[in-house]
Amino acid sequence: MSETQSGQATDAIRHADILIIGGGLSGAMLAAQLMRLPGQRQVLVIEPRAELGRGEAYSALELGHTLNGNAARMSVDPDNADDLTQWLTEFIAAGGWPESDEQHVPISELFPPRGMFGLYVQQRLAEAKVAGLVIGSTVEHVRAEVVDLQTEAQAVRLTLSDGQRLQGTFAVLATGMFPAARTPQTESSGLNAAALDPWDVAAMQQLDPQSTVLIIGSGLTMVDAVVSLEQAGHRGPIEVFSRHGLLPHVRRQPPAWVDFLAEDHSIRTPRQLLRELRRHCREAIAQGIDWQAPLDTVRAHIGRLWHQATDVQRRQFVRHVRPWWESHHHRSPPLSAEMVERLHGEGRLRIQAASFQGLEPSTNGEVSIRIRRRGEAHTTMVSGAALINSSGIEYDWRRVARPLPQQLLARGLIRPGPLALGIAAEVDGAVLDAEGRPAERLFAMGPPLRGMWWESTAVTDVASQAKSLAARLATPRPV
Ligand SMILES: Cc1cc2nc3c(=O)[nH]c(=O)nc-3n(C[C@H](O)[C@H](O)[C@H](O)COP(=O)(O)OP(=O)(O)OC[C@H]3O[C@@H](n4cnc5c(N)ncnc54)[C@H](O)[C@@H]3O)c2cc1C
Structure with a gap:
C-alpha cells in the first residue's frame, strides 16, 4: 500500500477524485468497491494508523479476541456470502491458523480472530487495488488525521494534522466509532x-x-x-x-426461521415488534428450536423499522428495548x-x-x-x-473531543442524527447540513449513521453500505 507521510506544512493542494476520511473497515471497503467500478478515479484514504483496513476492531493481536459471528456471517463481499470462508480455507491450508484444528468444526463455523479478519480485509483491498490499476484507478494511504473540512461549489477541501491540504470532488466520513x-x-x-x-x-x-x-x-x-x-x-x-x-x-447457530417481518409490514412500533417477536420465540421454543432463530430474522429489517419510526418510537426502543437488544442480539x-x-x-x-x-x-x-x-x-x-x-x-458527535467533528459542527456542515446518534444523512449517505439540506459532495458511512439505521457498524452493514455508496459516487448526478 503506498503511503504518504509529510511532517512539513505546505501551501500546495493535492487533488484527488474521492477523499475517504478514515481507513478502518469502512474506508478500506469503500476504496475496494471504487476500484472495481468502471471509470478512472484517484482515491486518497486519510488514516493516521499505520495500516488500512483495521481500525480499532481489527487491530486486535490476541487469538482470543474473535469476531462475534462465524465466518459464514462475516463476508465483506455483499455478492458472495462465502467470501470469508473461502479466504480462511486458503489461509488455514497455508498454515495460517494451526489452532483452528482444535475446534473441530467446519471452517464456515469458525469465529476468526479479529486481527486475522483485518488481514483478510487488507488482502481484498490489495486485490481490488490491482484490479483498479488495470483500468487506471488508484488508492493511496495518506497517513494523517483530517482536522478540518470545507465545502465549495466544485470541491471539498481538507486540512490534515501535518498541515497538508487536499482537494477532492467528494469526501466521505468513514470515521468509525469514538470510544466513550x-x-x-x-x-x-x-x-x-x-x-x-x-x-x-x-x-x-x-x-x-x-x-x-x-x-x-x-x-x-x-x-x-x-x-x-x-x-x-x-x-x-x-x-x-x-x-x-x-x-x-452466547451466539449459537440456529436453523432458519420464517422471516415474519418480511411477511407482515403492519408491524411498525417497538411494542408490536416485541409482541410478535416474543410470540415467535415461544413458538420456536415449543418446537424445540432455539429462540435465537426468530431473533436473527429481525436483523435484516431493523434499519427499515428504525428509519420509518417516529422519534417517540425510537426513544421508546432506546429506553425499553435497547439493553435487551444489546445482550440478545450482540452475542x-x-x-x-x-x-x-x-x-x-x-x-x-x-x-x-x-x-x-x-x-x-x-x-x-x-x-x-x-x-x-x-x-x-x-x-x-x-x-x-x-x-x-x-x-x-x-455516538453524540457534540461530545466527541476530536477536531474534525467539532469543526464540522461549528461550520454547520453536519447536524446530529435522530436522538443525537451520529449525524443526519440522506438514504444515499449524503450528509445533512445544520439547516437540513443534503450535501452535494460530503457523504458518510458506517457508525456515523447510527441514528439513521440503528445498526450501522457490523461487518455486513459496512460492506453493503460500501457497495451502494461506491456506486453513488461513481455515477455523480449533475450538481
Ligand atoms: C473492539 C471491537 C470489536 C468489534 N467486533 C465486531 C465483530 O465481531 N463483528 C462485527 O460485525 N462488528 C464488530 N465490530 C464493529 C466494527 O467497528 C465495525 O465492523 C468496523 O470496525 C467499522 O469500521 P469503520 O471503518 O467504520 O470504523 P473504525 O474501525 O472505527 O475505523 C475508523 C477509522 O477512522 C479513523 N479516523 C477517525 N477520525 C479521523 C480523522 N479525522 N481523520 C482521519 N482518520 C480518522 C480512525 O483512526 C479509524 O482507524 C467491532 C468493533 C469494535 C470496536
Whole structure:
C-alpha cells in the first residue's frame, strides 16, 4: 500500500477524485468497491494508523479476541456470502491458523480472530487495488488525521494534522466509532486516564495476578477485557458493574426461521415488534428450536423499522428495548462466552446492576469508583487494583473531543442524527447540513449513521453500505 507521510506544512493542494476520511473497515471497503467500478478515479484514504483496513476492531493481536459471528456471517463481499470462508480455507491450508484444528468444526463455523479478519480485509483491498490499476484507478494511504473540512461549489477541501491540504470532488466520513472514554465528559471525570485499555494484555501483565479488577460495562468489550485478563495471567476477582447487569448471550447457530417481518409490514412500533417477536420465540421454543432463530430474522429489517419510526418510537426502543437488544442480539463468540461463564461459575467474576457515579481519589495505589446499585438510593465506593472502562461508544458527535467533528459542527456542515446518534444523512449517505439540506459532495458511512439505521457498524452493514455508496459516487448526478 503506498503511503504518504509529510511532517512539513505546505501551501500546495493535492487533488484527488474521492477523499475517504478514515481507513478502518469502512474506508478500506469503500476504496475496494471504487476500484472495481468502471471509470478512472484517484482515491486518497486519510488514516493516521499505520495500516488500512483495521481500525480499532481489527487491530486486535490476541487469538482470543474473535469476531462475534462465524465466518459464514462475516463476508465483506455483499455478492458472495462465502467470501470469508473461502479466504480462511486458503489461509488455514497455508498454515495460517494451526489452532483452528482444535475446534473441530467446519471452517464456515469458525469465529476468526479479529486481527486475522483485518488481514483478510487488507488482502481484498490489495486485490481490488490491482484490479483498479488495470483500468487506471488508484488508492493511496495518506497517513494523517483530517482536522478540518470545507465545502465549495466544485470541491471539498481538507486540512490534515501535518498541515497538508487536499482537494477532492467528494469526501466521505468513514470515521468509525469514538470510544466513550475519549469524550470530554469522561475525560473530565478522570476515567480515561485511570482506566486500562480492554485490549492491552501487556499492561494487565503488570498487575498483581490475585488483585481485584473493576470493569464498567458488561457488553462485548467487557468479554474482550476478561479474555485479555486471562491471557495476561490474572487470576483474581473481577467485579463488573453495568446499569442492567445483563451479560451478552452466547451466539449459537440456529436453523432458519420464517422471516415474519418480511411477511407482515403492519408491524411498525417497538411494542408490536416485541409482541410478535416474543410470540415467535415461544413458538420456536415449543418446537424445540432455539429462540435465537426468530431473533436473527429481525436483523435484516431493523434499519427499515428504525428509519420509518417516529422519534417517540425510537426513544421508546432506546429506553425499553435497547439493553435487551444489546445482550440478545450482540452475542458473545462461544469460546469467550465459555470463559466468562466459567469465571462466573467459579465466583471469580461477579456482575452487579449498578451505575457508575464517578471516580474517587486513589488511595494505597488502588483505584476507587463510586457506584449506585440498582434499587438503592445511596452510592457505594468500591476499589480494585485496576479499572477497565468498557462502557461503550460515544455516538453524540457534540461530545466527541476530536477536531474534525467539532469543526464540522461549528461550520454547520453536519447536524446530529435522530436522538443525537451520529449525524443526519440522506438514504444515499449524503450528509445533512445544520439547516437540513443534503450535501452535494460530503457523504458518510458506517457508525456515523447510527441514528439513521440503528445498526450501522457490523461487518455486513459496512460492506453493503460500501457497495451502494461506491456506486453513488461513481455515477455523480449533475450538481
Ligand atoms: C473492539 C471491537 C470489536 C468489534 N467486533 C465486531 C465483530 O465481531 N463483528 C462485527 O460485525 N462488528 C464488530 N465490530 C464493529 C466494527 O467497528 C465495525 O465492523 C468496523 O470496525 C467499522 O469500521 P469503520 O471503518 O467504520 O470504523 P473504525 O474501525 O472505527 O475505523 C475508523 C477509522 O477512522 C479513523 N479516523 C477517525 N477520525 C479521523 C480523522 N479525522 N481523520 C482521519 N482518520 C480518522 C480512525 O483512526 C479509524 O482507524 C467491532 C468493533 C469494535 C470496536
